[in-house]
Amino acid sequence: MARSFDAAYEGIPPWDIGRPQPEFVRLAEAGEITGSVLDVGCGTGEHAIYLAGLGHEVLGIDGAPRAIEKALAKARERESTANFKVADALDLSRLGRRFDTVIDSGLFHVFSDDERPRFVTSLAQVVRPGGRYIMMCFSEQQPGDWGPRRVTQAEIRTAFREGWSIEAVRPARFVASVGDGEARAWLALISRPVR
Numbered sequence: 001m002a003r004s005f006d007a008a009y010e011g012i013p014p015w016d017i018g019r020p021q022p023e024f025v026r027l028a029e030a031g032e033i034t035g036s037v038l039d040v041g042c043g044t045g046e047h048a049i050y051l052a053g054l055g056h057e058v059l060g061i062d063g064a065p066r067a068i069e070k071a072l073a074k075a076r077e078r079e080s081t082a083n084f085k086v087a088d089a090l091d092l093s094r095l096g097r098r099f100d101t102v103i104d105s106g107l108f109h110v111f112s113d114d115e116r117p118r119f120v121t122s123l124a125q126v127v128r129p130g131g132r133y134i135m136m137c138f139s140e141q142q143p144g145d146w147g148p149r150r151v152t153q154a155e156i157r158t159a160f161r162e163g164w165s166i167e168a169v170r171p172a173r174f175v176a177s178v179g180d181g182e183a184r185a186w187l188a189l190i191s192r193p194v195r
Helices: 002-008 023-028 047-055 064-076 089-097 117-122 153-159
Strands: 039-040 058-062 083-086 099-105 128-138 165-175 182-191
Touching: 002 117, 023 047, 023 128, 023 165, 039 047, 039 089, 039 182, 047 058, 047 064, 047 099, 064 083, 089 117, 117 128, 117 153, 128 165, 153 165, 153 182
Parallel strands: 039 058, 039 099, 058 083, 099 128
Antiparallel strands: 128 182, 165 182
């Protein structure tokens, strides 16, 4: 999968809009994103750079080396403190650390049914107790067949039913550079209970 995404970054993929998704900006402005942040599936780094500019310690990871090269170049150009590295979202324990918040703008929906439990287990290794996973994915309510796999609210709730607390799953919009410029999404706020 990483190879196909890496090829997409030879140009500008439709999900790379040159700025953070407005939904994540709203969350940050509302104080919903706290502490140290992992941007999983960070692409070219717009969310990570934005959040670092707000004072967060941020690591962005992606499986596509070209995406990370572009993110590093943007961070240097903008004098950002955000860090980036190539890493596998299905094996986040290799990062060797935990985060207060993990954000995901468009990664969850790329995983197969078999990969989803592995991803959720991987996330549990890096979201500290009391921390949050904030995810936006394509919704089954998006008409047409372009773009990634659609995800239902029930699938999100099923994936995170054990060991997590789902605070909210609400309708949202992805801004994109294709179609009519936006797509229907689910925005999920999911926390790791303190045991």
